[in-house]
Amino acid sequence: MDLEVKGVAASPRKHVPLSSKKNKLAQGWRTHTKSNHGPRPAEVPCLDLGKLGDSEDEDGDTYIPYSAGEPHTDPLQSSSTISWGTPVQNPSAQHYDIQQLSLWEQKTVPENLPPPADSYKLKYQQYEAEMKEGYKEYSQRAEEKKAKNSQPHKTPGKIIEEQPKNKTDDELTVLDEKALLQQCYASKPYTTQHNIRKLEAEDLATERKKQAVVEQVMIDQLSRAVISDPEQNMRTDTCEKDLMFPGLRTAPLRFRKRTLHETKIRTRSALTENMLSNKLRFDGRLISRNGRDACRELIGFFFACDKSLTVYEYRQFGKNRTKALPFIQKGIYSHQRGQRKGKQYCLNDVYIGADLTFLTLHHPGLPESIKQKPLFTIRVTNIDETAKAFLKTFDVENEKHALRQEDDGKNIFRNIQDMLREKLSKRGVRTVTGLGKYFREMEEKQNGILTKADFKEALKMFHLEVSEKDFEALWLILDDNSDDEVDYIEFTHAILGEMNEYRKAFVRKAYMKLDYNKTGSVPMIDIKKCYCAKKHPQVLADNATEEEIKSSFLETLEDACRNPNEVSFCEFEDYYEGLSIGILDDEDFVNTLRNPWGI
Known part of the structure; x- marks a missing residue:
């Protein structure tokens, strides 16, 4: 029957009865494949199925033909045409592919292959000699290691005793000899390139840490407005204007003049960013026997504008959260012990190895482990030498009171x-x-x-x-x-x-x-x-x-x-x-x- 949809002619298709289809499926393979497939192109070779046969190389998988009782899941596929480019997945085709693959995998040497040149023969002889020599050395090392393991090991103490430089020292004990083993670690653990990358990463992390603390210090000092400064409460001129009733020391709350502070008044805490930028940054550590306090990361700042200093602690909460918290509030402090006891800290008091002493009474927010003693000491471990040299050029007062590094x-x-x-x-x-x-x-x-x-x-x-x-x-x-x-x-x-x-x-x-x-x-x-x-x-x-x-x-x-x-x-x-x-x-x-x- 000819069909035509929207002007497109449909090719005629033969309708095969369902009973005839079942009979063909029961027979196993279809014999007349040419009637079901399209014409074979000329470039495709003819498949001769008569040459296929059972061999001993097969893995034992045999073809199981379709039974008449098995349901056909796709009845339309048997009646439709299959192009030559579509692979047919059937057991005989898979077996043929496996056999062809095994032929390709076989290592065949052509008969007309030219003999190897003399240079290649020489290279092969050298390679063979090197392999034999390497195997011989490997066997010798394995035998030596096996013989050494069979003998009792020497103790580290005896190793040190065999060294001639320690034979004359009668005061050494076994523990001293074992401790001296740790001094042998003199070799560099990393290569030069690895060491440079490691140092660069550490310097970058340290610089980011210090920059975060600097930003937090500037925020804390500049966000304190004049209106909230405690010095505003010390003004008495506004209290005189309040209405006073006879017999009352102070006016009732509803009659008091409740206005904001006059922000035009300049107080000592009215700092600007330019004033705070003239500062000396230094790293410090607590001198303490408590491991938790001794490992605190402290970063301090000495401000040249008012000779004050502050110390912040860099803390890390978890893996990615960090915070800079004030450890010592910004203020003017003085030495609490030593030859300069009672004198105010100046720029020359901040150097690597310097000890800054403080009274625990003046810092109520300190941890309880530090409050156990009346004094605590912060040792300066590193300073910004460039900033110190810059501040020294403008600070003439500190030049007169220079400290002697080598005292009695x-x-x-x-x-x-x-x-x-x-x-x-x-x-x-x-x-x-x-x-x-x-x-x-x-x-x-x-x-x-x-x-x-x-x-x-x-x-x-x-x-x-x-x-x-x-x-x-x-x-x-x-x-x-x-x-x-x-x-x-x-x-x-x-x-x-x-x-x-x-x-x-x-x-x-x-x-x-x-x-x-x-x-x-x-x-x-x-x-x-x-x-x-x-x-x-x-x-x-x-x-x-x-x-x-x-x-x-x-x-x-x-x-x-x-x-x-x-x-x-x-x-x-x-x-x-x-x-x-x-x-x-x-x-x-x-x-x-x-x-x-x-x-």
């Missing part, structure tokens, strides 16, 4: 430290950690009071002989209040010396990585997890295993701790304070922290 007290400290440095170069860890542990135990027994006799007894116990004259001069400098009370940390630093702020910055960074919750103490199990000895020279030379180096470090650290299950900040700092005595170069000391802790 520092000379006395240096003489005592030089006298004891040679003795402490080998046993510095044991001495510094032992002194700190001894003084902390004495403080608990005597309710936090250490007398002059206690310090003398401690020096005698740890074999730190100091003449009576030097001890009296030292005590006179430290006990500036003449109350016979000296903090043992100041006494220890005066006797044994102290790390510079560059080294201490890396010690604090390593501890802050371990104490990620900022609790002030780190469990010993976290120390074991984070300490890495892969880059230790003894491990690289196959003279010791990683476990031996790690156990030597943990043993010396546990000996310095009162509680062997946790490490406080002061104990961690004392350990590296003693280790620092025997390392002269700053970069070598920094590598002793970068290699095992990955900072």
